[in-house]
Amino acid sequence: MISGTGITKTYRQRGNVLGGRDVRALRGVDFSIPKGGAVSFIGESGCGKTTLGRIIAGLETYESGEIVIDGTPMSSLRPKRREAEFRKIQLIHQDPYSALNPTRTIHQTLEAPLALRARRTGRPSSWVDDRAEELLSLVGIDPGYVLGRYPHQLSGGMRQRVVIARALTVDPEMLVADESVSMIDVSMRLSVLALLKDLRERLGVSVLFITHDIATARYIGDEGELYVLYRGQVVERGLTESVISGPVHPYTQSLLSAIPVLHGLERPGRERVVPTEALDERHADSGCLFARRCPFRTERCTAELPELMRVEEPPIGGLAPLPEAPGAAPHEHACFHPVRRSVIPEEAA
Numbered sequence: 001m002i003s004g005t006g007i008t009k010t011y012r013q014r015g016n017v018l019g020g021r022d023v024r025a026l027r028g029v030d031f032s033i034p035k036g037g038a039v040s041f042i043g044e045s046g047c048g049k050t051t052l053g054r055i056i057a058g059l060e061t062y063e064s065g066e067i068v069i070d071g072t073p074m075s076s077l078r079p080k081r082r083e084a085e086f087r088k089i090q091l092i093h094q095d096p097y098s099a100l101n102p103t104r105t106i107h108q109t110l111e112a113p114l115a116l117r118a119r120r121t122g123r124p125s126s127w128v129d130d131r132a133e134e135l136l137s138l139v140g141i142d143p144g145y146v147l148g149r150y151p152h153q154l155s156g157g158m159r160q161r162v163v164i165a166r167a168l169t170v171d172p173e174m175l176v177a178d179e180s181v182s183m184i185d186v187s188m189r190l191s192v193l194a195l196l197k198d199l200r201e202r203l204g205v206s207v208l209f210i211t212h213d214i215a216t217a218r219y220i221g222d223e224g225e226l227y228v229l230y231r232g233q234v235v236e237r238g239l240t241e242s243v244i245s246g247p248v249h250p251y252t253q254s255l256l257s258a259i260p261v262l263h264g265l266e267r268p269g270r271e272r273v274v275p276t277e278a279l280d281e282r283h284a285d286s287g288c289l290f291a292r293r294c295p296f297r298t299e300r301c302t303a304e305l306p307e308l309m310r311v312e313e314p315p316i317g318g319l320a321p322l323p324e325a326p327g328a329a330p331h332e333h334a335c336f337h338p339v340r341r342s343v344i345p346e347e348a349a
């Protein structure tokens with residue numbers, strides 16, 4: 001289990017000739033990713049998803065808050081032990097062209113981390129080759145075909161699978177896939193998604209998926225949880241299905257309203273929400289961060305910052321909430337005027 005509380009991150013812009021301001025990338029984010037779980041972070045460009053993913057993978061510093069891995073707070077550990085804990089979380093580089101060393105064969109690429117692991121765990125050196133073959137088979141490629149080849153001799157899809165196999169060499173507990181920084185094409189994207197789903201089921205590894213595409217989040221996390229980020233704050237979270245079928249925060253509703261309609265088969269949701277203006281980082285930092293763009297804002301919204309709170313029962317607005325399974329993540333939102341709206345495309349009559 002990997003969790004975080006109150007994570008904040010500011011990128012300082014000292015000496016910026018353009019007179020830029022510090023960027024508050026994360027403003028006190030809490031999250032919890034259960035063992036074997038599927039969690040997606042979504043939000044538009046600049047909301048802080050990549051920063052959060054990199055912090056969770058131990059690749060970025062943060063000013064305040066705490067990351068806890070399997071019950072151990074990371075701030076309590078010395079750097080070497082902390083590094084070892086963060087190794088349980090592997091970021092999958094989504095650009096398969098630059099993620100692999102072009103001068104090394106696939107065998108060499110996998111051999112280095114496996115040999116280190118064999119030494120640490122007292123395994124015989126023959127284990128290294130066996131495990132390399134096993135991992136390649138696990139990600140769906142023929143070891144005999146790829147082991148002696150260099151990255152440029154493989155297709156993009158194969159390279160992507162090798163990258164995932166390399167992440168698996170350390171037996172991680174969690175894979176972090178940041179799609180927002182990826183340059184992979186649609187067909188490759190789908191096969192990576194399917195592979196991650198499969199690995200989650202077969203190995204029990206948890207998957208954190210970072211994307212701006214809500215449909216992708218729905219596919220990867222159909223049994224998992226969805227976190228919607230806006231300007232460094234979680235504005236809504238809960239079971240993916242619950243958030244997608246009954247969003248209560250106007251920002252989530254605006255993301256869902258933008259899902260394209262299948263012409264002739266669907267019609268737009270009846271209560272689609274369109275922000276009143278474009279995202280602007282210079283918008284005020286006081287009150288609700290979405291207030292300036294929200295069609296439903298009131299005076300309270302521009303004066304006070306709403307904290308995450310549980311979606312109330314009985315239903316708010318016209319739509320009934322999904323029943324919550326015992327022990328399931330509660331559906332929460334940060335809005336003073338939560339109303340369920342029918343925003344996703346509906347079947348055409």
Ligand SMILES: Nc1ncnc2c1ncn2[C@@H]1O[C@H](COP(=O)(O)OP(=O)(O)OP(=O)(O)O)[C@@H](O)[C@H]1O
Binds near residue numbers: 024025049050180181
């Ligand atoms: N190294 C950096 N130095 C300064 N500002 C940064 C740096 N990295 C990110 N930022 C800023 O922090 C904010 C959050 O960035 P981040 O990349 O985490 O967002 P994101 O939601 O992942 O966006 P995208 O989908 O475009 O990758 C943005 O305003 C971004 O410009």
